[in-house]
Amino acid sequence: MSTFAHQFFSGLAMGGVYAILALALVMIYQATHLVNFAQGEMAMFATYMAWNMMDSGLPYWAAFGLTVVLSFAAGVIIERVIVRPFAKAPVLSMVIVFIGMVFIFNSVVGWIYGYEIKDFRSPFPEKAWFGNTLMSSHESGVIVVTFLVLALVYGFFRFTPLGLAMRAAAQNPASSRLVGIKVGWMLALGWGLAAAIGSIAGMMAAPVVYLDPNMMSSLLLYGFAAAVLGGIDNPWGAVAGGFIVGVMQNLVGAYLVGTQIQLSVALVIIIGVLVMKPSGLFGRVIVTRV
Template sequence: MLQMIVSGIALGAIYGLIALGIVMVFKATGILNFAHGEAAMLSAFMAYTLMVSGLPIWAVVLLTLLFGAALGMVIERFIIRRFIGKALLSSAICTLGLFLVFGDLAIWIWGKDTQELPSLFPNAPIDIGGVIVSGQDLGVVLVCAILAAVLFGFFRFTRLGIAMQATMENPVAARLMGIPIKRIYALAWGISHVIAAIAGLLIAPMTFVHFSMMQHALHFAFAAAVLGGIGSMPGALLGGVIIGVSSNLTGAYVSSAWKDAVPFIVMLAILILRPQGLLARKHIKKV
């Protein structure tokens, strides 16, 4: 059971990373990005292309992260900026369109064949207190923990991070205080797509690289974002871990047929008791 829990935490951490990027752009711009998983897929294909070109692994990772950042900023500048402040439905349809475009783009460039991307971590099993953990799972958990700590420090202790939080809370007041909110929007989308690129690098060795590799994970990522609270970034990570662990335990001890359904049942049960999500705050408005 402990091994299944650790494996579930690793898988849930990836779901949480994808959810984290979704929550970040939603808080910053009020837009639900349904193409976030496909951005991770494109980053994984870019990493595969760089890998087969013979570049060392550190260069592959660095260039993939830069690709993710550039992709996010380009999307925000030329597409998303026109939908900020508009109706949620119109922006949702826009990102659904991007979802389809990115999938077809991947098929056009790389085809429908499955490609292999080696793991960034050794696959040899590691014995931790009698629990056998794969190097891949342990590496995923460590990367997610480090990334969460870096983001916490960025938002808590840097002027840019504080400015981004102010923009997320009240863009009008932030603009009046002299914060360049358009640059903040671009930065939020850039950071979210760097997170997507990291998620793509982590999940590719588990699922291989193909044009639909992130569609299943995206479903769970949205569930994690809703479970943790759509406005809470720590909640996104917590929701991902809960969904990953419940899915793994269900597949091991109940039935593989219920493996995908039980996490959503858990999500619904928690939301009935706490509709705003686990870590989101209630917002009261006077009308």
């Protein structure tokens, strides 16, 4: 029983990471109807930046904050410089550009920092909180951070004028432009937010999976699975999907197929959901008019 509970809760913690990553994917999907294949590598890059700052003596939370801000700026710049010119291009061109970005981030990090696996510090204390024997403090910390990020995102979109403008720009660009919203900048902001959220996912994952340039490809796959399962246009769904995928991955890995082929769980979830219920558990059903 205690093994089961342990698997369950550590799955929940990893699920938190997937949830944050899925949230970043949903941000971009909502704004531009694109799935950012480079999200994982962008997060990985950000995590290396954070590692670098801590290595040179910055305290954890300072490095954390600085990384989030820098990621935000990088996301905005990427949208303006690389993604914008392809706004009217077909999906294939966009996917190819994303793959190009995956290559660039991956190899630049490999070039600068090398391929040795690095330790990444957790901001949470060694000792488990409140005598919790089932979860380490990092695991509970990740879950807290997940909900914090979700609350911030929700608050931003629900209660700030800027959030409202971004929602409007995503839903109806033409009308938004008519009422004076700078739609182009809203998209760039969306990319910035997604990059910032992604960097948090990277920093939360790194103490568990360790830091190396290829750490994100499998995490991103679970993030995709989470986003697809929860409905790729629904932030709440993405977070729920993240936790479900995390727990499922651990339980299926531990009791059904063995940890060796856990990635296939994500493959099965993605294909299964897309085939049976493409809108996901909580997504809006889209009807296309022909």
